[in-house]
Amino acid sequence: MLLQQEPQLRELRIFDLHLGPWLEELKTGPVQVTAIQGDVTQAHEVAAAVAGAHVVIHTAGLVDVFGKTSPETIHEVNVQGTRNVIEACVQTGTRFLVYTSSMEVVGPNIKGQPFYRGNENTPYEAVHRHPYPCSKALAEQLVLEANGRKVLGGLPLVTCALRPTGIYGEGHQIMRDFYHQGLRLGGRLFRAIPASVEHGRVYVGNVAWMHVLVARELEHRAALMGGQVYFCYDNSPYKSYEDFNMEFLGPCGLRLVGTRPLLPYWLLLFLAALNVLLQWLLRPLLLYAPLLNPYTLAMANTTFTVSTDKARRHFGYEPLFSWEESRTRTIRWVQAVEGSAQ
Numbered sequence: 001m002l003l004q005q006e007p008q009l010r011e012l013r014i015f016d017l018h019l020g021p022w023l024e025e026l027k028t029g030p031v032q033v034t035a036i037q038g039d040v041t042q043a044h045e046v047a048a049a050v051a052g053a054h055v056v057i058h059t060a061g062l063v064d065v066f067g068k069t070s071p072e073t074i075h076e077v078n079v080q081g082t083r084n085v086i087e088a089c090v091q092t093g094t095r096f097l098v099y100t101s102s103m104e105v106v107g108p109n110i111k112g113q114p115f116y117r118g119n120e121n122t123p124y125e126a127v128h129r130h131p132y133p134c135s136k137a138l139a140e141q142l143v144l145e146a147n148g149r150k151v152l153g154g155l156p157l158v159t160c161a162l163r164p165t166g167i168y169g170e171g172h173q174i175m176r177d178f179y180h181q182g183l184r185l186g187g188r189l190f191r192a193i194p195a196s197v198e199h200g201r202v203y204v205g206n207v208a209w210m211h212v213l214v215a216r217e218l219e220h221r222a223a224l225m226g227g228q229v230y231f232c233y234d235n236s237p238y239k240s241y242e243d244f245n246m247e248f249l250g251p252c253g254l255r256l257v258g259t260r261p262l263l264p265y266w267l268l269l270f271l272a273a274l275n276v277l278l279q280w281l282l283r284p285l286l287l288y289a290p291l292l293n294p295y296t297l298a299m300a301n302t303t304f305t306v307s308t309d310k311a312r313r314h315f316g317y318e319p320l321f322s323w324e325e326s327r328t329r330t331i332r333w334v335q336a337v338e339g340s341a342q
């Protein structure tokens, strides 16, 4: 997105634990693309990568709500990693920092209270227990508190945080998992969540586009945007998690069975708890990390949608991809997954 949309771009540095072969394709244009294999938990590696950069977009993170990684590791990557990025900016004189936060910094909370088409100012009791949202909330706080700190050279750091809702689009691993599960079940998925529960979703291309706009505008609108949070949204329809996925999986041949959940909630909760027990029992032998656990069930079962225009008012954000385009691109990607699976 930066290479396509940012005419001022002179160099793009990509710092990641895992560098994929797709990065090579980015190196064929006029802009210098530097891929750096590194770990955000290692302060010296981060500082070396950041030195001389005008803007840092910090999106690296450990996304795990399935119990694959320990809470300590999630904290280390998401919180200490973010601290390292902030310190690297301060020490090397980089003034603009954009952080990829998450809607989960707000909710759904542990009480399962609905957040219905809320905005950045909607009151909501943000209480977390799960390591992932806890880590994102702490990291976001660090980023916002760092706004105004003096960087090398004496000028103030300008930071802001973007909070995407559930991201979908090309490369969406959970969508791929649902697709394969549906294929295994003879082209069917079974409704588990009431269709009335709305879940916020945003297309990956629009998430990237919003980051590029913020990176571009942060310098000129520092007083307005510095220390601010923005929900990351687009025109994707408000639907339940499962109905939304069917927008893509339906055209790829899957069917969602049931107009109402086929299992009662108490049974799903029981199965989710059983999965936690199995995960714990099997841990010495293998990693058992199914999609269903009490936390993911609560997330899928709690309305959380945003309706805001703060990003449009503050930096002129309009989604780059319409809903139709986002849908078509995602369907094409699922179809390609299907092709590669055969």
Ligand SMILES: NC(=O)c1ccc[n+]([C@@H]2O[C@H](COP(=O)([O-])OP(=O)(O)OC[C@H]3O[C@@H](n4cnc5c(N)ncnc54)[C@H](O)[C@@H]3O)[C@@H](O)[C@H]2O)c1
Pocket (backbone or CB within 6 Å): 015, 016, 017, 018, 038, 039, 040, 041, 059, 060, 061, 062, 063, 077, 081, 100, 101, 102, 103, 136, 163, 164, 165, 166, 167, 168
């Ligand atoms: N997926 C979503 O629905 C969603 C929603 C809101 C916010 N987010 C946030 O967006 C960001 C990207 O998430 P994603 O879903 O694309 O996840 P992802 O796992 O696809 O991407 C995370 C990237 O961070 C890198 N990374 C992980 N640990 C690292 C480390 N120690 N050092 C350097 N790089 C490391 C990974 O290699 C990966 O490339 C995360 O910060 C996440 O919290 C994701």
Ligand SMILES: C[C@@H](CO)CCC[C@@H](C)[C@H]1CC[C@H]2[C@@H]3[C@H](O)C=C4C[C@@H](O)CC[C@]4(C)[C@H]3CC[C@]12C
Pocket (backbone or CB within 6 Å): 063, 065, 101, 102, 103, 104, 165, 166, 167, 174, 192, 193, 241, 242, 291, 292, 295, 296, 297, 299, 300
């Ligand atoms: C009970 C199952 C029946 O089909 C459905 C389980 C679905 C869950 C696996 C997903 C429901 C909501 C998702 C999360 C949400 O979209 C927002 C997120 C925030 C982001 O920062 C990281 C990803 C995620 C936690 C996302 C993960 C998968 C769900 C819990």
